Amino acid sequence: MKVEQVSVFLENKPGSLEEVTRILKEADINIRTLSLADTTDFGILRLIVNNVDVTSRVLRDNGFRVSRTTVVAVEVPDRPGGLHGILAALKNDNVMVEYLYAFVEKSGENAVIIFRFDDSDAAIDVLRKNGFNVISGEKLYSF
């Protein structure tokens, strides 16, 4: 039930993000969601895409440092307290979150939160035990 995410190392300079999006456009890759973590010097672009293999290959071929990491996607109702419910459950079981980002599904009813955990398997167990809907990579890539 895990999801693969593609991370790209970017220098902070004009056009570096544009270069990534151009390469993905040319490779006919659709970005489902993304987040950008940045410092003063560099950034890490994290992408959920419709084709992980092609994305990492074309970026690597164009000289980018790329990594594939495992994340967990959880569906929650898009209403006040939705995210809080998940975090409260994780806190109770002492599960640490490395980072997270979110998007709202097309239907507009649910939000999807992408989590990066130290230990994805343990986190999935906790989420399931608490009745949260952990969604598969296949489902997420084809939203």
Added chain:
Amino acid sequence: MIYNDEFETLPREALEALQLKRLQQTAQRVYHTVGFYKRTFDAAGATPDDIRTIGDLQRLPFTSKQDLRDNYPFGLFAVPMSSVVRLHASSGTTGRATVVGYTHRDIETWSELVARCFVAAGLTKNDIIHNAYGYGLFTGGLGAHYGAEKLGASVIPISGGNTKRQLMILQDFGPTAICCTPSYALNLVEQGRAMGVDMQALKLRVGIFGAEPWSDKMRDEIERALDIMALNIYGLSEVMGPGVAMECQEGREGMHVFEDHFLVETIDPETGEVLPPGETGEIVFTTLTKEAFPLIRYRTRDISRLITAPCRCGRTHFRMDRIQGRSDDMLIIRGVNVFPSQIEAVLVGIQGVEPHYQLIVDREGALDTLEVQVEVSDALFSNADEVRVLQKIERRIDKDLRDYLGISAKIKLVEPKSIQRSEGKASRVIDKRQF
């Protein structure tokens, strides 16, 4: 193995007697045939007759790179052009090019010296040598080429560039030795791996690398990646080209200077004072046998030291340590002297970064600033896509530069393609300061 047993193992006393005789002849010849030397000798109050011992060399004036430029193109030639059979020139990237000429006999001597280098590296006529030094005005390509032919080895004159084709030939022709710059060797490794070539399975067993300063750590990396023995060769076009000095496979600690053809001194780059052997300073050469382009006390601006201890290979010629930097490459960052090679040595010691780097020197107000741009390694980023891991590497580099070199630098992690890959000499330093 030794190519010219007689001259490479001459007892020191006989060697010094030979050097004195050749020095006297060279001093006489340049004084009477090259106007520049007559003027500089006269200005220094020296005459060729003053040379009675090797120590008297110190009475003669230095020759600088600027002197060569001022006499561009043929002003320092000691023979008529009808006797010159070859011209080479330095790249001229840092100013006007310097032009050097060779007579037939000079080419013969040079070929023999490069053949000596190959034999010191354990090569024989049965070897196939992949010569990836650039052919052309640069001395590297043709210098190595003639030496390989002199030895009777099979030489592949591939020259520099076109890395994909080089990789194909390395696989198909099965050369046993390679000559190129160390940074180009790493470039070949990187591109070969990207193309799925098993670089350790190539037939290469020896690499002869030179034309730019490199570190022992870089040597280890090249040796591991290609499964070869990597040896250091030294030369500069003004003095002759590659083959002025060469490391032997037995010693692998310093390069034997072919002292029957070159006199070597170390001087303090600031004062010009001659330093005792063993002390680090600027290397100065005087040619002893060159006909077309003899040089008296040429300041190379290369920083090294001489090793006078006997070598287990049996050669009696003194060795010079690997080049630590150039006196004009030396960066003075807030009063601390640093050579790019020292920064490289620190970077190679840190897991998670690649030995591809660039130094940007600038000045903010009255203060020099140094920015070290370095690539994150694929292995590091593949395993961790978190900001804190990358920031930890930055802090580690910062700390190591402070601890080992006493300098503070701004560390910038860059994308692999930001630092230009070398197809010849790597350009490591960008100095934006206005003096």
